[in-house]
Amino acid sequence: VSDGYTWVGLSNREEYIFRGPLLNDKYDRYYRFGNGRPTYNTLDRIRDGLPWLWLGIPQPTTAPTISSAGGTGEVQTRFYVYTFVSAYGEEGPPSDPGTADGASDGAWQVDGMDTTVPDAGVRNIDRKRIYRTVSGFSETEFFFVAEIPLTDATYSDTDADDVVVR
Numbered sequence: 001v002s003d004g005y006t007w008v009g010l011s012n013r014e015e016y017i018f019r020g021p022l023l024n025d026k027y028d029r030y031y032r033f034g035n036g037r038p039t040y041n042t043l044d045r046i047r048d049g050l051p052w053l054w055l056g057i058p059q060p061t062t063a064p065t066i067s068s069a070g071g072t073g074e075v076q077t078r079f080y081v082y083t084f085v086s087a088y089g090e091e092g093p094p095s096d097p098g099t100a101d102g103a104s105d106g107a108w109q110v111d112g113m114d115t116t117v118p119d120a121g122v123r124n125i126d127r128k129r130i131y132r133t134v135s136g137f138s139e140t141e142f143f144f145v146a147e148i149p150l151t152d153a154t155y156s157d158t159d160a161d162d163v164v165v166r
Helices: 043-047 161-165
Strands: 016-019 029-033 039-042 065-069 075-086 098-103 107-111 125-133 142-149 155-157
Touching: 029 043, 039 043, 065 075, 075 107, 075 142, 098 107, 125 155, 142 155, 142 161
Parallel strands: 065 098
Antiparallel strands: 016 029, 029 039, 065 107, 075 098, 075 125, 107 155, 125 142
């Protein structure tokens, strides 16, 4: 490893460790290949003797359940998805979408989101990001709504369309 002081033992001749390709990576990530599933670790974690993490972020297995209450605005259809995010800001693919109709100025409840990830012991996922559609666009586009802890299964979205689009 490039700090000149840390040595990492390899289990076979076909195993390789590469420094991450990002310049000025604040986590100083390293990637290991050739011994089964590709893994990664940070220099600090390597120094602390912590295990290597699986490369990649999984897709959530459950689509969110959406409901709307209150409001007097125009009735619209919204779609919501969410993603898993690692402690290093790496984001995975979105869940299948959940949808509902309701008043544009109502409270939209996003329920049923996964609160655990597959193989959690070899992943460093600690949060989720929620995205939704906004009416009035000619193409369907998802906009960022919120970032919440992995352990939260619900979120109440009360932001107006113009706040989400900004």
